[in-house]
Amino acid sequence: MKTKKIVKLAPSILTADFGHLAEQIAAADRGGADYIHLDVMDGCFVPNISFGPLLVKAVRGMTTLPLDVHLMITDPDRYLQDFAGAGADIITVHTEATLHLHRTLQLITALGCKAGVALNPATSVEAIHEVLPLLDQVLVMTVNPGFGSQRFIETMTAKIRRMARLMDELCPLADLQVDGGIHPDNIADVVDSGANVIVVGSSVFNDKGTPAANLALLREHLLESV
Numbered sequence: 207m208k209t210k211k212i213v214k215l216a217p218s219i220l221t222a223d224f225g226h227l228a229e230q231i232a233a234a235d236r237g238g239a240d241y242i243h244l245d246v247m248d249g250c251f252v253p254n255i256s257f258g259p260l261l262v263k264a265v266r267g268m269t270t271l272p273l274d275v276h277l278m279i280t281d282p283d284r285y286l287q288d289f290a291g292a293g294a295d296i297i298t299v300h301t302e303a304t305l306h307l308h309r310t311l312q313l314i315t316a317l318g319c320k321a322g323v324a325l326n327p328a329t330s331v332e333a334i335h336e337v338l339p340l341l342d343q344v345l346v347m348t349v350n351p352g353f354g355s356q357r358f359i360e361t362m363t364a365k366i367r368r369m370a371r372l373m374d375e376l377c378p379l380a381d382l383q384v385d386g387g388i389h390p391d392n393i394a395d396v397v398d399s400g401a402n403v404i405v406v407g408s409s410v411f412n413d414k415g416t417p418a419a420n421l422a423l424l425r426e427h428l429l430e431s432v
């Protein structure tokens with residue numbers, strides 16, 4: 207029988223209060239976050255600009271949790287060393303953003319980081335078939351990347367299932383991450399579909415509850431997964 211992987215929650219700081227970032231991160235840490243997810247946007251690969259290695263380095267000083275760096279940037283090879291040096295533990299690049307994905311993944315691993323690949327909603331699971339054995343993490347985007355607080359694209363549930371099947375065969379130890387529009391009402395579904403690392407932005411950092419209370423609510427709904 208296949209053993210179920212432990213489900214990890216990875217709060218994205220994109221909707222956090224940057225004026226009180228250290229407190230927000232400490233609150234997520236105390237609330238049981240497993241990673242801190244950092245969304246790096248360059249205004250080119252995605253229509254938004256967020257932050258770069260300087261902020262990752264600052265966050266490194268605020269928590270001992272693994273830093274899960276999601277690079278939404280064109281030609282990421284140019285900056286891998288900077289993000290590794292800033293303290294990234296996991297670096298995820300988009301397959302659509304690099305010409306030589308295999309080389310990019312080798313670079314990430316050589317820098318001592320775990321290597322991940324993200325797929326936009328329009329990209330087929332087959333696009334990364336050949337590199338699956340090199341990966342520590344696959345990220346199936348469940349919104350088009352660029353902004354927090356977007357609506358989950360329902361057809362991605364079937365894609366998560368297809369990716370999970372492929373990963374069982376080719377990289378059974380790698381994590382399957384999902385990112386975008388995950389909230390208490392759909393978290394059990396994405397986990398049932400095969401995801402085990404769940405990025406949660408606006409459902410953790412919002413004005414409805416504290417990060418700890420919001421994480422507890424997500425965990426409670428996770429119990430509904432089979």
Ligand code: DX5
Nearest residue numbers: 351352354355386387407408
């Ligand atoms: C989207 C980012 C996500 C996003 C998640 O481009 O990669 O990490 O901030 O935020 P929510 O959970 O609010 O969709």
Ligand code: ZN
Nearest residue numbers: 245276385405
């Ligand atoms: Zn992300």
